[in-house]
């Protein structure tokens with residue numbers, strides 16, 4: 001098996017990046033590049049320069065929180081040569097930023113807008129009802145998680161020709177912490193992704209929100 005020609009790793013945490021740098025001595029013959037910093041602009045720059053004929057790439061995007069900027073996903077999709085595997089941290093982070101009361105700190109709101117590349121998430125997750133006193137009572141809907149996953153997958157389908165049905169990853173208490181999502185330009189990759197993701201727990205295909 002040939003493996004990849006080049007490996008690019010990005011991490012904002014210098015200590016974690018040091019661990020990645022150790023891969024260079026473990027695999028001295030491989031082209032391994034490690035950069036410390038916000039992966040978003042670094043990946044976008046890499047994607048913009050990714051125009052060699054016949055070259056293909058796989059991006060594994062594994063954020064803890066809503067830190068994967070939608071523009072990064074757009075930049076990878078625009079190459080038409082990248083497959084992406086996204087660990088979408090819906091239960092462990094994203095859904096938790098969406099408070100029951102609707103009172104969301106501005107910086108969380110901005111992070112969510114950047115992560116989804118739209119503020120459409122807001123109208124999906126709250127049910128606003130007028131009360132007796134002329135005010136609006138805001139409630140978070142019970143199925144906010146599946147609506148948010150639906151929105152994300154739907155938006156990925158706008159960028160990539162193929163998006164596999166996500167596979168859910170649960171913690172030891174059975175709580176869904178993130179979803180593994182594959183998207184790419186080719187049907188063959190889709191077939192392989194479906195085969196692999198089927199090994200995990202598959203969810204019902206999210207309904208489009210449109």
Ligand SMILES: C[S@@+](CC[C@H](N)C(=O)[O-])C[C@H]1O[C@@H](n2cnc3c(N)ncnc32)[C@H](O)[C@@H]1O
Nearest residue numbers: 010011012013016037038039040062063064067
């Ligand atoms: C879930 S961990 C990745 C784990 C890794 N994929 C593995 O299997 O060991 C998330 C990583 O993202 C890094 N991180 C968080 N925000 C980042 C950002 N904006 N740019 C680059 N790395 C970031 C954290 O330092 C952390 O190492």
